[in-house]
Amino acid sequence: MLIATLVLLTKTTTTTKCVSPCVQASSGICVNIVIDINNCGKLNNVCRSNFTSWSAGLCSNLTSIKLINGTCIWSASVNGFIDDQSFTVAVPFNITLYNTTTKSVSLTTNGVICLSSCSTAFTETALPASAFSGATALPFWNDLYISANTSQGIYYDTQGIAPNRTLIFEYYSSHYQQPTDYCNFQIILHENVPGVVQFICYEATDGGVSATIVVQGSSSGPFIQYSFDQANSVAQNMVLTFDTNTGTYSSASIG
Template sequence: MREWSITQINPSYSQDLTISTNKNTTVWNDISVQDINQHNSNDQKNKRMSLNKLSQYCTSLSPFFYGLLIGILTAGLVLAIVTALWLTSSKQTLTTQTVITTVTTISSTTTTSTSTTSTSTTTTTTTGICPSGFTETPSVTCVDLLSDFNNCGSVGSVCLSNYTMCSGGICKTAPNIKLSGAIPISAWAGVTTDDNIQPVTLSVNITLYNYSTNSVTVSSNGLLCLDSCTNAYSNGNLPTTNVGGPTAFAFWDDLIIYGSTGQMVYYSTTGTAPNRITGFEYYASPISIPAQYYHFQILFYENLPNIVKYVYFEIYAGSSSATIGVQQLSSGPSITYSVNQAYAVSYNTTLLFDTNSGTYTRL
Protein backbone atom coordinates (compact mmCIF):
# COMPACT_ATOMS: atom_id res chain seq x y z
CA MET A 1 0.00 0.00 0.00
CA ARG A 2 1.43 3.44 -1.01
CA GLU A 3 1.57 6.14 1.69
CA TRP A 4 0.69 9.70 0.65
CA SER A 5 1.92 13.05 2.03
CA ILE A 6 0.55 16.52 1.34
CA THR A 7 4.06 17.81 0.71
CA GLN A 8 4.32 15.35 -2.15
CA ILE A 9 1.49 17.04 -4.02
CA ASN A 10 3.13 20.51 -4.40
CA PRO A 11 5.99 21.09 -1.99
CA SER A 12 6.72 24.58 -3.42
CA TYR A 13 3.21 25.83 -2.91
CA SER A 14 3.50 25.87 0.88
CA GLN A 15 6.69 27.90 0.65
CA ASP A 16 5.09 30.42 -1.76
CA LEU A 17 2.11 30.73 0.50
CA THR A 18 4.33 31.51 3.51
CA ILE A 19 6.34 34.10 1.58
CA SER A 20 3.16 35.81 0.34
CA THR A 21 1.71 35.87 3.83
CA ASN A 22 4.90 37.37 5.27
CA LYS A 23 4.86 40.05 2.62
CA ASN A 24 1.24 40.89 3.37
CA THR A 25 2.02 41.05 7.08
CA THR A 26 4.79 43.56 6.42
CA VAL A 27 2.45 45.67 4.29
CA TRP A 28 -0.20 45.60 6.96
CA ASN A 29 2.35 46.71 9.58
CA ASP A 30 3.42 49.63 7.40
CA ILE A 31 -0.20 50.72 6.95
CA SER A 32 -0.82 50.52 10.71
CA VAL A 33 2.18 52.75 11.44
CA GLN A 34 0.94 55.32 8.96
CA ASP A 35 -2.54 55.27 10.51
CA ILE A 36 -1.10 55.86 13.97
CA ASN A 37 1.03 58.80 12.81
CA GLN A 38 -1.89 60.40 11.03
CA HIS A 39 -4.09 59.91 14.08
CA ASN A 40 -1.57 61.68 16.25
CA SER A 41 -1.57 64.70 13.92
CA ASN A 42 -5.39 65.09 14.44
CA ASP A 43 -5.72 66.04 10.79
CA GLN A 44 -9.16 64.77 9.72
CA LYS A 45 -8.47 65.43 6.12
CA ASN A 46 -5.39 63.32 6.19
CA LYS A 47 -7.43 60.62 7.95
CA ARG A 48 -9.94 60.60 5.15
CA MET A 49 -7.16 60.49 2.62
CA SER A 50 -5.48 57.64 4.50
CA LEU A 51 -8.74 55.76 4.70
CA ASN A 52 -9.28 56.25 1.00
CA LYS A 53 -5.79 54.98 0.30
CA LEU A 54 -6.41 52.04 2.58
CA SER A 55 -9.62 51.24 0.77
CA GLN A 56 -7.89 51.49 -2.57
CA TYR A 57 -5.06 49.27 -1.35
CA CYS A 58 -7.42 46.65 -0.02
CA THR A 59 -9.25 46.74 -3.31
CA SER A 60 -5.97 46.15 -5.11
CA LEU A 61 -5.28 43.17 -2.85
CA SER A 62 -8.64 41.50 -3.60
CA PRO A 63 -7.28 39.33 -6.47
CA PHE A 64 -4.55 38.07 -4.17
CA PHE A 65 -7.04 37.07 -1.47
CA TYR A 66 -9.23 35.37 -4.06
CA GLY A 67 -6.19 33.43 -5.30
CA LEU A 68 -5.22 32.57 -1.74
CA LEU A 69 -8.74 31.33 -1.01
CA ILE A 70 -8.81 29.20 -4.16
CA GLY A 71 -5.39 27.77 -3.26
CA ILE A 72 -6.55 26.85 0.22
CA LEU A 73 -9.71 25.21 -1.14
CA THR A 74 -7.70 23.29 -3.75
CA ALA A 75 -5.24 22.08 -1.12
CA GLY A 76 -8.15 20.98 1.06
CA LEU A 77 -9.71 19.07 -1.82
CA VAL A 78 -6.44 17.30 -2.59
CA LEU A 79 -6.01 16.48 1.09
CA ALA A 80 -9.53 15.00 1.19
CA ILE A 81 -8.86 12.85 -1.89
CA VAL A 82 -5.55 11.56 -0.52
CA THR A 83 -7.17 10.79 2.84
CA ALA A 84 -10.01 8.91 1.13
CA LEU A 85 -7.54 6.86 -0.92
CA TRP A 86 -5.55 6.01 2.19
CA LEU A 87 -8.66 4.96 4.10
CA THR A 88 -9.86 2.83 1.17
CA SER A 89 -6.49 1.14 0.90
CA SER A 90 -6.46 0.53 4.65
CA LYS A 91 -9.84 -1.19 4.49
CA GLN A 92 -8.64 -3.60 1.79
CA THR A 93 -7.15 -6.26 4.04
CA LEU A 94 -6.68 -8.77 1.21
CA THR A 95 -4.73 -8.07 -1.97
CA THR A 96 -4.16 -11.35 -3.80
CA GLN A 97 -1.40 -12.33 -6.16
CA THR A 98 -1.27 -15.90 -7.39
CA VAL A 99 1.96 -17.54 -8.48
CA ILE A 100 1.81 -21.01 -10.02
CA THR A 101 4.99 -23.06 -10.18
CA THR A 102 5.16 -26.52 -11.75
CA VAL A 103 8.05 -28.85 -10.95
CA THR A 104 8.48 -32.10 -12.87
CA THR A 105 10.54 -34.89 -11.27
CA ILE A 106 10.00 -38.63 -11.01
CA SER A 107 6.62 -37.61 -9.69
CA SER A 108 4.71 -34.59 -10.91
CA THR A 109 4.03 -31.98 -8.20
CA THR A 110 2.04 -28.76 -8.69
CA THR A 111 2.29 -26.08 -5.96
CA THR A 112 0.08 -23.00 -5.96
CA SER A 113 1.04 -20.17 -3.56
CA THR A 114 -1.31 -17.28 -2.77
CA SER A 115 0.33 -14.25 -1.14
CA THR A 116 -1.59 -11.41 0.48
CA THR A 117 -0.79 -8.37 2.59
CA SER A 118 -2.16 -10.06 5.68
CA THR A 119 -2.47 -13.78 4.97
CA SER A 120 -0.92 -16.47 2.79
CA THR A 121 -2.24 -19.88 1.76
CA THR A 122 -0.29 -22.71 0.16
CA THR A 123 -2.02 -25.65 -1.57
CA THR A 124 -0.07 -28.70 -2.77
CA THR A 125 -1.46 -31.36 -5.11
CA THR A 126 0.62 -34.47 -5.78
CA THR A 127 0.10 -36.76 -8.72
CA GLY A 128 1.49 -40.28 -8.32
CA ILE A 129 3.99 -41.98 -10.57
CA CYS A 130 1.70 -44.86 -11.55
CA PRO A 131 -0.17 -45.04 -14.88
CA SER A 132 -3.86 -45.74 -15.21
CA GLY A 133 -4.89 -49.10 -13.73
CA PHE A 134 -2.10 -49.17 -11.13
CA THR A 135 -1.85 -47.93 -7.56
CA GLU A 136 1.19 -46.49 -5.83
CA THR A 137 2.30 -48.20 -2.60
CA PRO A 138 4.11 -46.57 0.36
CA SER A 139 7.36 -48.03 -1.01
CA VAL A 140 6.73 -46.06 -4.25
CA THR A 141 6.01 -49.06 -6.46
CA CYS A 142 3.01 -49.58 -8.72
CA VAL A 143 0.67 -52.54 -8.25
CA ASP A 144 -2.50 -53.76 -9.92
CA LEU A 145 -4.90 -54.29 -7.03
CA LEU A 146 -7.03 -56.56 -9.21
CA SER A 147 -4.28 -59.10 -9.87
CA ASP A 148 -1.40 -58.63 -7.42
CA PHE A 149 -1.13 -61.54 -4.94
CA ASN A 150 0.52 -59.33 -2.28
CA ASN A 151 -1.86 -56.40 -2.78
CA CYS A 152 -5.12 -58.11 -3.63
CA GLY A 153 -8.02 -55.66 -3.52
CA SER A 154 -6.06 -53.11 -1.50
CA VAL A 155 -2.46 -52.13 -0.81
CA GLY A 156 -0.82 -54.54 1.64
CA SER A 157 -3.59 -57.15 1.49
CA VAL A 158 -1.69 -60.42 0.97
CA CYS A 159 -3.54 -63.56 -0.06
CA LEU A 160 -3.20 -66.44 2.40
CA SER A 161 -0.98 -69.41 1.54
CA ASN A 162 -3.94 -71.64 0.68
CA TYR A 163 -4.74 -69.37 -2.29
CA THR A 164 -2.86 -69.54 -5.56
CA MET A 165 -3.78 -66.24 -7.21
CA CYS A 166 -5.46 -62.83 -7.06
CA SER A 167 -8.09 -62.30 -9.74
CA GLY A 168 -10.38 -59.28 -9.93
CA GLY A 169 -9.13 -58.19 -6.52
CA ILE A 170 -10.16 -61.50 -4.90
CA CYS A 171 -7.87 -64.26 -3.64
CA LYS A 172 -8.63 -67.55 -5.39
CA THR A 173 -7.44 -71.14 -5.32
CA ALA A 174 -7.90 -71.73 -9.07
CA PRO A 175 -7.98 -69.62 -12.21
CA ASN A 176 -11.27 -68.35 -13.51
CA ILE A 177 -11.34 -69.55 -17.13
CA LYS A 178 -13.22 -67.04 -19.26
CA LEU A 179 -13.40 -68.87 -22.60
CA SER A 180 -16.60 -70.75 -23.23
CA GLY A 181 -15.93 -74.44 -23.96
CA ALA A 182 -12.21 -73.99 -23.21
CA ILE A 183 -9.92 -76.87 -24.24
CA PRO A 184 -6.51 -77.23 -22.54
CA ILE A 185 -3.44 -78.01 -24.61
CA SER A 186 -3.15 -81.66 -23.69
CA ALA A 187 0.66 -81.86 -23.76
CA TRP A 188 0.88 -79.26 -20.98
CA ALA A 189 -1.84 -80.61 -18.70
CA GLY A 190 -0.65 -81.20 -15.13
CA VAL A 191 3.04 -80.56 -15.84
CA THR A 192 5.31 -77.57 -15.46
CA THR A 193 6.03 -76.20 -18.93
CA ASP A 194 8.79 -73.79 -19.89
CA ASP A 195 9.88 -72.57 -23.35
CA ASN A 196 7.70 -75.00 -25.25
CA ILE A 197 5.60 -74.84 -28.43
CA GLN A 198 2.63 -77.00 -29.42
CA PRO A 199 0.63 -77.28 -32.68
CA VAL A 200 -3.15 -76.84 -32.52
CA THR A 201 -5.72 -77.65 -35.23
CA LEU A 202 -8.81 -75.43 -35.20
CA SER A 203 -12.31 -75.98 -36.55
CA VAL A 204 -12.24 -72.67 -38.43
CA ASN A 205 -9.61 -70.63 -40.23
CA ILE A 206 -8.16 -67.51 -38.65
CA THR A 207 -6.68 -64.70 -40.75
CA LEU A 208 -3.83 -62.26 -40.18
CA TYR A 209 -2.07 -60.18 -42.84
CA ASN A 210 -4.31 -61.90 -45.44
CA TYR A 211 -2.89 -65.28 -44.46
CA SER A 212 -5.57 -67.80 -43.45
CA THR A 213 -5.08 -71.16 -41.73
CA ASN A 214 -6.65 -73.51 -39.20
CA SER A 215 -3.26 -74.94 -38.17
CA VAL A 216 -1.45 -72.75 -35.66
CA THR A 217 1.42 -73.09 -33.18
CA VAL A 218 1.13 -71.94 -29.58
CA SER A 219 4.21 -70.87 -27.60
CA SER A 220 4.22 -71.02 -23.80
CA ASN A 221 6.01 -67.65 -23.92
CA GLY A 222 2.95 -65.68 -24.99
CA LEU A 223 2.88 -65.74 -28.80
CA LEU A 224 0.73 -67.45 -31.42
CA CYS A 225 2.13 -68.30 -34.87
CA LEU A 226 0.12 -68.90 -38.05
CA ASP A 227 3.23 -70.30 -39.73
CA SER A 228 6.70 -71.17 -38.39
CA CYS A 229 7.17 -70.43 -34.70
CA THR A 230 9.79 -70.22 -31.93
CA ASN A 231 10.26 -71.24 -28.31
CA ALA A 232 12.59 -68.27 -27.70
CA TYR A 233 12.05 -66.71 -24.26
CA SER A 234 14.11 -63.57 -24.85
CA ASN A 235 11.82 -60.95 -26.37
CA GLY A 236 12.90 -58.03 -28.56
CA ASN A 237 11.82 -55.45 -31.09
CA LEU A 238 9.55 -56.21 -34.02
CA PRO A 239 9.95 -57.45 -36.64
CA THR A 240 11.99 -60.34 -35.29
CA THR A 241 13.75 -63.08 -37.24
CA ASN A 242 12.69 -65.67 -34.64
CA VAL A 243 9.47 -66.29 -36.58
CA GLY A 244 8.87 -66.41 -40.32
CA GLY A 245 5.12 -65.88 -40.79
CA PRO A 246 2.18 -63.93 -39.40
CA THR A 247 2.45 -63.94 -35.60
CA ALA A 248 0.45 -62.48 -32.71
CA PHE A 249 2.74 -61.35 -29.88
CA ALA A 250 0.17 -60.98 -27.14
CA PHE A 251 2.76 -61.01 -24.34
CA TRP A 252 6.12 -62.29 -25.52
CA ASP A 253 8.18 -62.86 -22.39
CA ASP A 254 9.85 -65.62 -20.40
CA LEU A 255 6.71 -67.30 -19.03
CA ILE A 256 6.28 -70.62 -17.26
CA ILE A 257 3.21 -72.81 -16.69
CA TYR A 258 3.15 -74.39 -13.22
CA GLY A 259 1.17 -77.64 -13.46
CA SER A 260 0.36 -77.77 -9.73
CA THR A 261 -1.49 -74.42 -9.79
CA GLY A 262 -4.04 -75.06 -12.51
CA GLN A 263 -2.16 -72.84 -14.94
CA MET A 264 -2.63 -73.68 -18.60
CA VAL A 265 -3.18 -72.36 -22.12
CA TYR A 266 -6.71 -72.97 -23.39
CA TYR A 267 -8.42 -72.48 -26.75
CA SER A 268 -11.97 -72.65 -28.12
CA THR A 269 -14.22 -71.64 -31.00
CA THR A 270 -17.74 -70.37 -30.34
CA GLY A 271 -20.68 -69.09 -32.39
CA THR A 272 -21.89 -69.99 -35.88
CA ALA A 273 -20.56 -69.16 -39.34
CA PRO A 274 -19.81 -66.53 -40.49
CA ASN A 275 -19.56 -64.97 -37.01
CA ARG A 276 -17.44 -67.48 -35.13
CA ILE A 277 -14.88 -66.36 -32.56
CA THR A 278 -11.68 -68.29 -31.93
CA GLY A 279 -9.88 -67.57 -28.70
CA PHE A 280 -6.72 -68.54 -26.81
CA GLU A 281 -6.42 -67.97 -23.08
CA TYR A 282 -3.14 -67.95 -21.15
CA TYR A 283 -2.65 -68.64 -17.46
CA ALA A 284 1.08 -68.51 -16.73
CA SER A 285 3.59 -67.01 -14.32
CA PRO A 286 7.00 -65.37 -14.29
CA ILE A 287 9.89 -67.68 -13.49
CA SER A 288 10.01 -68.77 -9.80
CA ILE A 289 6.86 -66.83 -8.79
CA PRO A 290 3.92 -69.26 -9.18
CA ALA A 291 1.58 -67.10 -7.07
CA GLN A 292 1.77 -64.25 -9.59
CA TYR A 293 -0.13 -64.64 -12.83
CA TYR A 294 -0.06 -63.51 -16.42
CA HIS A 295 -3.61 -63.96 -17.63
CA PHE A 296 -4.67 -62.76 -21.08
CA GLN A 297 -6.59 -63.72 -24.23
CA ILE A 298 -5.96 -63.66 -27.99
CA LEU A 299 -9.18 -63.41 -30.03
CA PHE A 300 -9.86 -63.78 -33.78
CA TYR A 301 -13.20 -62.91 -35.44
CA GLU A 302 -14.36 -64.78 -38.52
CA ASN A 303 -16.31 -61.78 -39.82
CA LEU A 304 -13.36 -59.42 -39.18
CA PRO A 305 -10.40 -60.97 -40.99
CA ASN A 306 -6.92 -59.53 -40.46
CA ILE A 307 -7.87 -58.21 -37.03
CA VAL A 308 -6.73 -59.66 -33.70
CA LYS A 309 -7.72 -58.55 -30.21
CA TYR A 310 -5.74 -58.90 -26.97
CA VAL A 311 -7.55 -58.71 -23.62
CA TYR A 312 -5.48 -58.53 -20.41
CA PHE A 313 -6.53 -59.54 -16.93
CA GLU A 314 -3.88 -60.41 -14.35
CA ILE A 315 -0.45 -59.03 -15.36
CA TYR A 316 2.08 -59.41 -12.56
CA ALA A 317 3.59 -56.05 -11.49
CA GLY A 318 2.65 -54.52 -14.83
CA SER A 319 5.66 -56.34 -16.29
CA SER A 320 8.47 -54.37 -17.89
CA SER A 321 10.02 -57.09 -20.04
CA ALA A 322 7.45 -58.08 -22.66
CA THR A 323 6.87 -57.35 -26.35
CA ILE A 324 3.30 -56.67 -27.49
CA GLY A 325 2.40 -56.39 -31.18
CA VAL A 326 2.02 -58.28 -34.49
CA GLN A 327 4.19 -58.93 -37.52
CA GLN A 328 3.77 -60.47 -40.97
CA LEU A 329 7.27 -61.72 -41.81
CA SER A 330 10.72 -61.72 -40.24
CA SER A 331 11.44 -58.60 -42.32
CA GLY A 332 8.08 -56.95 -41.57
CA PRO A 333 5.73 -55.23 -41.74
CA SER A 334 4.87 -55.12 -38.05
CA ILE A 335 2.82 -53.16 -35.51
CA THR A 336 4.30 -52.59 -32.05
CA TYR A 337 2.38 -51.50 -28.96
CA SER A 338 5.21 -51.80 -26.45
CA VAL A 339 8.63 -53.34 -25.85
CA ASN A 340 9.93 -53.70 -22.29
CA GLN A 341 7.59 -50.93 -21.12
CA ALA A 342 6.72 -50.88 -17.44
CA TYR A 343 2.99 -50.99 -16.65
CA ALA A 344 2.13 -51.27 -20.34
CA VAL A 345 -1.17 -53.04 -19.60
CA SER A 346 -3.38 -53.40 -16.54
CA TYR A 347 -6.50 -55.35 -15.61
CA ASN A 348 -9.07 -55.33 -18.47
CA THR A 349 -6.83 -53.46 -20.92
CA THR A 350 -7.94 -54.30 -24.49
CA LEU A 351 -5.82 -53.82 -27.62
CA LEU A 352 -7.13 -54.16 -31.18
CA PHE A 353 -4.58 -54.68 -33.99
CA ASP A 354 -5.77 -54.06 -37.56
CA THR A 355 -3.31 -55.51 -40.09
CA ASN A 356 -5.40 -54.05 -42.93
CA SER A 357 -4.48 -50.51 -41.92
CA GLY A 358 -1.32 -51.25 -39.93
CA THR A 359 -2.67 -49.63 -36.77
CA TYR A 360 -3.67 -50.56 -33.23
CA THR A 361 -6.29 -49.16 -30.88
CA ARG A 362 -6.36 -49.29 -27.10
CA LEU A 363 -9.95 -49.75 -26.01
Protein backbone atom coordinates in the same frame (compact mmCIF):
# COMPACT_ATOMS: atom_id res chain seq x y z
CA MET B 1 -66.46 -103.14 -20.56
CA LEU B 2 -63.56 -100.78 -20.18
CA ILE B 3 -60.23 -101.90 -21.45
CA ALA B 4 -57.27 -100.26 -19.78
CA THR B 5 -54.19 -99.91 -21.90
CA LEU B 6 -50.88 -99.58 -20.14
CA VAL B 7 -48.29 -97.68 -22.11
CA LEU B 8 -44.73 -98.06 -20.97
CA LEU B 9 -42.53 -95.08 -21.70
CA THR B 10 -38.83 -95.77 -22.10
CA LYS B 11 -36.52 -92.98 -21.10
CA THR B 12 -33.39 -92.80 -23.16
CA THR B 13 -30.33 -91.43 -21.43
CA THR B 14 -27.48 -90.07 -23.49
CA THR B 15 -24.09 -90.44 -21.93
CA THR B 16 -21.55 -87.80 -22.81
CA LYS B 17 -17.96 -88.91 -22.97
CA CYS B 18 -16.01 -86.48 -20.84
CA VAL B 19 -12.24 -86.29 -21.02
CA SER B 20 -10.30 -85.57 -17.82
CA PRO B 21 -10.27 -83.11 -16.09
CA CYS B 22 -13.91 -82.86 -17.20
CA VAL B 23 -16.57 -85.01 -15.53
CA GLN B 24 -20.25 -85.41 -16.38
CA ALA B 25 -22.69 -83.36 -14.29
CA SER B 26 -26.28 -84.42 -13.59
CA SER B 27 -27.40 -82.17 -16.43
CA GLY B 28 -25.38 -84.33 -18.84
CA ILE B 29 -22.81 -81.71 -19.76
CA CYS B 30 -19.09 -82.04 -19.19
CA VAL B 31 -17.71 -79.80 -16.46
CA ASN B 32 -14.03 -79.01 -16.06
CA ILE B 33 -13.67 -79.42 -12.29
CA VAL B 34 -10.15 -77.99 -12.37
CA ILE B 35 -11.19 -74.52 -13.54
CA ASP B 36 -14.87 -74.30 -12.54
CA ILE B 37 -15.40 -72.30 -9.32
CA ASN B 38 -18.71 -74.10 -8.76
CA ASN B 39 -17.05 -77.50 -8.99
CA CYS B 40 -13.65 -76.92 -7.44
CA GLY B 41 -11.86 -80.27 -7.74
CA LYS B 42 -15.11 -82.26 -7.64
CA LEU B 43 -18.75 -81.77 -8.61
CA ASN B 44 -20.77 -79.39 -6.40
CA ASN B 45 -17.74 -78.30 -4.40
CA VAL B 46 -18.62 -74.60 -4.53
CA CYS B 47 -16.13 -71.98 -3.38
CA ARG B 48 -17.53 -69.53 -0.82
CA SER B 49 -18.34 -65.99 -1.94
CA ASN B 50 -15.22 -64.56 -0.28
CA PHE B 51 -13.06 -66.50 -2.77
CA THR B 52 -12.58 -65.39 -6.36
CA SER B 53 -10.96 -68.46 -7.93
CA TRP B 54 -9.62 -71.94 -7.34
CA SER B 55 -6.25 -73.61 -7.71
CA ALA B 56 -5.56 -77.36 -7.86
CA GLY B 57 -8.84 -78.13 -6.13
CA LEU B 58 -8.48 -75.42 -3.48
CA CYS B 59 -10.46 -72.19 -3.31
CA SER B 60 -8.24 -69.12 -3.52
CA ASN B 61 -8.09 -65.45 -4.42
CA LEU B 62 -5.75 -65.82 -7.39
CA THR B 63 -6.75 -65.20 -11.00
CA SER B 64 -8.37 -68.02 -12.97
CA ILE B 65 -9.14 -69.24 -16.49
CA LYS B 66 -12.18 -67.49 -17.95
CA LEU B 67 -12.98 -70.19 -20.57
CA ILE B 68 -14.91 -72.58 -18.34
CA ASN B 69 -15.76 -74.97 -21.20
CA GLY B 70 -12.58 -74.45 -23.19
CA THR B 71 -10.53 -77.24 -24.74
CA CYS B 72 -7.38 -77.89 -22.75
CA ILE B 73 -4.04 -77.57 -24.52
CA TRP B 74 -2.10 -77.82 -21.26
CA SER B 75 -3.43 -77.89 -17.71
CA ALA B 76 -1.00 -77.55 -14.80
CA SER B 77 -3.34 -79.41 -12.46
CA VAL B 78 -3.39 -82.41 -14.80
CA ASN B 79 -0.17 -82.22 -16.85
CA GLY B 80 2.18 -80.50 -14.38
CA PHE B 81 4.69 -77.78 -15.23
CA ILE B 82 5.89 -76.85 -18.70
CA ASP B 83 8.44 -74.42 -20.12
CA ASP B 84 9.55 -73.31 -23.61
CA GLN B 85 7.27 -75.65 -25.55
CA SER B 86 5.01 -75.27 -28.59
CA PHE B 87 1.72 -76.86 -29.67
CA THR B 88 -0.03 -77.10 -33.03
CA VAL B 89 -3.81 -76.63 -33.06
CA ALA B 90 -6.21 -77.17 -35.97
CA VAL B 91 -8.78 -74.37 -35.91
CA PRO B 92 -12.37 -74.58 -37.24
CA PHE B 93 -12.21 -71.70 -39.72
CA ASN B 94 -9.68 -69.72 -41.72
CA ILE B 95 -7.88 -67.03 -39.76
CA THR B 96 -5.88 -64.27 -41.41
CA LEU B 97 -3.14 -61.89 -40.31
CA TYR B 98 -1.41 -59.74 -42.91
CA ASN B 99 -1.12 -61.89 -46.07
CA THR B 100 -1.23 -65.25 -44.27
CA THR B 101 -4.39 -67.36 -44.03
CA THR B 102 -4.46 -70.72 -42.28
CA LYS B 103 -6.56 -73.27 -40.38
CA SER B 104 -3.63 -74.44 -38.24
CA VAL B 105 -1.70 -72.37 -35.71
CA SER B 106 1.25 -72.95 -33.41
CA LEU B 107 1.27 -71.68 -29.84
CA THR B 108 4.23 -71.41 -27.52
CA THR B 109 4.22 -71.31 -23.75
CA ASN B 110 5.93 -67.92 -24.00
CA GLY B 111 2.79 -66.11 -25.11
CA VAL B 112 3.16 -66.34 -28.89
CA ILE B 113 0.79 -67.57 -31.63
CA CYS B 114 2.21 -68.21 -35.13
CA LEU B 115 0.23 -68.69 -38.33
CA SER B 116 3.17 -70.50 -39.95
CA SER B 117 6.50 -71.69 -38.54
CA CYS B 118 7.14 -70.73 -34.94
CA SER B 119 9.87 -70.47 -32.30
CA THR B 120 9.95 -71.01 -28.55
CA ALA B 121 12.33 -68.07 -28.14
CA PHE B 122 11.80 -66.32 -24.81
CA THR B 123 14.39 -63.54 -25.04
CA GLU B 124 12.77 -60.47 -26.52
CA THR B 125 14.59 -58.64 -29.31
CA ALA B 126 14.23 -55.53 -31.40
CA LEU B 127 11.25 -55.59 -33.74
CA PRO B 128 10.43 -57.08 -36.06
CA ALA B 129 11.65 -60.19 -34.23
CA SER B 130 13.82 -62.41 -36.43
CA ALA B 131 12.80 -65.53 -34.46
CA PHE B 132 9.35 -65.50 -36.10
CA SER B 133 9.54 -65.83 -39.88
CA GLY B 134 5.82 -65.58 -40.66
CA ALA B 135 2.67 -63.85 -39.44
CA THR B 136 2.75 -63.88 -35.65
CA ALA B 137 0.62 -62.52 -32.81
CA LEU B 138 2.57 -61.77 -29.64
CA PRO B 139 -0.02 -60.83 -27.01
CA PHE B 140 2.44 -61.16 -24.10
CA TRP B 141 5.83 -62.34 -25.34
CA ASN B 142 7.85 -63.13 -22.25
CA ASP B 143 9.75 -65.90 -20.50
CA LEU B 144 6.57 -67.55 -19.26
CA TYR B 145 6.18 -70.77 -17.30
CA ILE B 146 3.21 -72.90 -16.29
CA SER B 147 3.63 -73.93 -12.65
CA ALA B 148 2.54 -77.37 -11.44
CA ASN B 149 -0.24 -77.81 -8.86
CA THR B 150 -1.99 -74.60 -9.87
CA SER B 151 -4.94 -73.76 -12.13
CA GLN B 152 -2.57 -72.32 -14.73
CA GLY B 153 -2.73 -73.56 -18.31
CA ILE B 154 -3.55 -72.85 -21.95
CA TYR B 155 -7.07 -73.35 -23.31
CA TYR B 156 -9.09 -72.47 -26.40
CA ASP B 157 -12.74 -72.34 -27.43
CA THR B 158 -14.89 -71.56 -30.48
CA GLN B 159 -18.06 -69.58 -29.89
CA GLY B 160 -20.93 -68.53 -32.15
CA ILE B 161 -22.34 -69.89 -35.41
CA ALA B 162 -20.73 -69.80 -38.89
CA PRO B 163 -19.98 -67.47 -40.57
CA ASN B 164 -19.74 -65.37 -37.40
CA ARG B 165 -17.67 -67.60 -35.13
CA THR B 166 -15.06 -66.40 -32.67
CA LEU B 167 -11.89 -68.29 -31.77
CA ILE B 168 -10.46 -67.61 -28.31
CA PHE B 169 -7.13 -68.75 -26.88
CA GLU B 170 -6.46 -68.15 -23.20
CA TYR B 171 -3.25 -68.24 -21.17
CA TYR B 172 -2.82 -68.25 -17.43
CA SER B 173 0.93 -68.41 -16.76
CA SER B 174 3.59 -67.28 -14.34
CA HIS B 175 7.04 -65.93 -15.08
CA TYR B 176 9.98 -68.33 -15.12
CA GLN B 177 11.12 -69.03 -11.53
CA GLN B 178 8.60 -66.46 -10.27
CA PRO B 179 5.39 -68.41 -9.48
CA THR B 180 3.66 -65.45 -7.80
CA ASP B 181 4.32 -63.15 -10.77
CA TYR B 182 1.61 -64.15 -13.25
CA CYS B 183 -0.49 -63.05 -16.22
CA ASN B 184 -3.89 -64.01 -17.64
CA PHE B 185 -4.77 -62.99 -21.19
CA GLN B 186 -6.83 -64.00 -24.24
CA ILE B 187 -6.23 -63.84 -27.99
CA ILE B 188 -9.44 -63.43 -30.02
CA LEU B 189 -9.92 -63.92 -33.77
CA HIS B 190 -13.19 -63.43 -35.66
CA GLU B 191 -14.30 -65.48 -38.64
CA ASN B 192 -16.02 -62.52 -40.30
CA VAL B 193 -13.24 -59.97 -39.66
CA PRO B 194 -10.07 -61.30 -41.35
CA GLY B 195 -6.82 -59.52 -40.57
CA VAL B 196 -7.91 -58.38 -37.12
CA VAL B 197 -6.82 -59.84 -33.75
CA GLN B 198 -7.76 -58.75 -30.25
CA PHE B 199 -5.77 -59.16 -27.05
CA ILE B 200 -7.52 -59.00 -23.68
CA CYS B 201 -5.26 -58.80 -20.65
CA TYR B 202 -7.21 -59.59 -17.51
CA GLU B 203 -4.21 -59.36 -15.24
CA ALA B 204 -0.44 -58.92 -15.41
CA THR B 205 1.25 -58.51 -12.06
CA ASP B 206 4.36 -56.89 -13.57
CA GLY B 207 2.36 -54.29 -15.51
CA GLY B 208 4.01 -55.35 -18.77
CA VAL B 209 7.50 -54.20 -17.84
CA SER B 210 9.05 -57.45 -19.09
CA ALA B 211 6.70 -58.20 -22.00
CA THR B 212 6.48 -57.36 -25.69
CA ILE B 213 3.02 -56.89 -27.22
CA VAL B 214 3.04 -56.76 -31.01
CA VAL B 215 1.74 -58.27 -34.26
CA GLN B 216 4.14 -58.81 -37.14
CA GLY B 217 3.87 -60.06 -40.71
CA SER B 218 7.33 -61.64 -41.01
CA SER B 219 10.85 -61.42 -39.62
CA SER B 220 11.40 -58.32 -41.76
CA GLY B 221 8.03 -56.69 -41.05
CA PRO B 222 5.62 -55.10 -41.27
CA PHE B 223 4.66 -54.95 -37.62
CA ILE B 224 2.34 -53.11 -35.23
CA GLN B 225 3.89 -52.54 -31.82
CA TYR B 226 2.01 -51.62 -28.69
CA SER B 227 4.77 -52.02 -26.12
CA PHE B 228 8.29 -53.34 -25.59
CA ASP B 229 9.30 -53.87 -21.94
CA GLN B 230 7.38 -50.76 -20.97
CA ALA B 231 6.48 -50.17 -17.33
CA ASN B 232 2.75 -49.88 -16.58
CA SER B 233 1.86 -50.49 -20.23
CA VAL B 234 -0.58 -53.26 -19.28
CA ALA B 235 -3.65 -52.40 -17.24
CA GLN B 236 -6.17 -54.82 -15.77
CA ASN B 237 -8.97 -55.72 -18.22
CA MET B 238 -7.24 -53.93 -21.09
CA VAL B 239 -8.37 -54.67 -24.67
CA LEU B 240 -6.09 -54.09 -27.67
CA THR B 241 -7.38 -54.49 -31.23
CA PHE B 242 -4.78 -54.86 -33.99
CA ASP B 243 -5.87 -54.38 -37.61
CA THR B 244 -3.23 -55.76 -39.98
CA ASN B 245 -5.24 -54.47 -42.94
CA THR B 246 -4.56 -50.86 -41.94
CA GLY B 247 -1.45 -51.31 -39.77
CA THR B 248 -3.09 -49.72 -36.74
CA TYR B 249 -4.25 -50.64 -33.24
CA SER B 250 -6.80 -49.26 -30.78
CA SER B 251 -7.15 -49.69 -27.03
CA ALA B 252 -10.12 -49.95 -24.70
CA SER B 253 -11.06 -51.62 -21.44
CA ILE B 254 -13.68 -54.03 -20.12
CA GLY B 255 -16.13 -52.68 -17.59
